[in-house]
Amino acid sequence: MSSPILSIENLNVSFKTSKGIVKANEDVSLQIxxxxxxxxxxETGCGKTTLGKAILRLLSGKAKLEGKIMYRDKDLLTLPEKEMRLLRGKEIGIILQNPSACLNPVLSTGKQIAEIYRYHEIMGKKEAEKKAGEMLELVGISSSRGCDYPHQFSGGMLQRVMVAIGLAIRPGLLIADEPTKGLDPDTKLQIAELIVGLVRKENASMLLITHDLELAGRLADRISVMYAGEIVEMGMAEEIISSPKHPYTLDLLRSLPGKGFGTVSGHPPSLVSPPSGCRYHQRCRFRFEACSLAHPALRELEGERFIRCLLSEKGRRKETAAQPLLTLQPVLRCSEEGIWRC
Known part of the structure; x- marks a missing residue:
């Protein structure tokens, strides 16, 4: 098993707003x-993008971050801003969603890519523009289009430009935030496979942030499922897809076109005042009384499979002796065919 390039430990991210404190990420721990x-x-609004930006400290000054984000031997939350600027793009790249809003409309795409080489590699103008042209060719765009401006590109081509920017310095870790959002199915797959192919070629690591479970199942090695700011399930991609253990993961799978376009009742909870107990219990078809009272911890089952659910625990915990309601409940079983208690 390879060592982690990034380790997030007990991360909490919150924002002060007029409606109260938004708890965007709570006690998040994971490794890449x-x-x-x-x-x-x-789902949209669950805290995925916040986590991605927190890694590079790209959140607003109103954000409060607690915990640890270790990149190799550096704690990114305590790193001076001067060192963070040198690390962004060079060691950790990022592909932000909505490229038309991220790219500078008055600079050509070639110049925007060349800026990265001039800042991080201290290259001259001509050499940097040559490297920018090479990156455009690498992502399937003619280098002659380096003189064109963002408004002259289609959505798919703009996304390719963002890929070129994110991978320009060959970072060890790439954060791809909804890299296929708003694209048609064919273009989406082309862009996703392009990113993954380049990452694999460089033997780099990637955090793929997406609401598309089918896409993640096809491209990722492992999957972490987030709901209302918390990780609720984590494991190998093929296991998550074939045998979901959390009701929320199962509902996500049932919403896929090939699974019948199932819907989930209700709406995601407010991150200002999340419900007590399990945060999914108000929408869960399999909830019982304890789900609204006891907040489940993220527990390891076996083989690096993690689950945050009272129903899916293997056996009864000794500490539940003080909670007789839990000991009376059958264990939740999940499969492709459905979910039941026995």
Missing amino acids: REGEILGLIG
């Missing part, structure tokens, strides 16, 4: 290993 692609899955 050398050469590994980790998929981070969840």
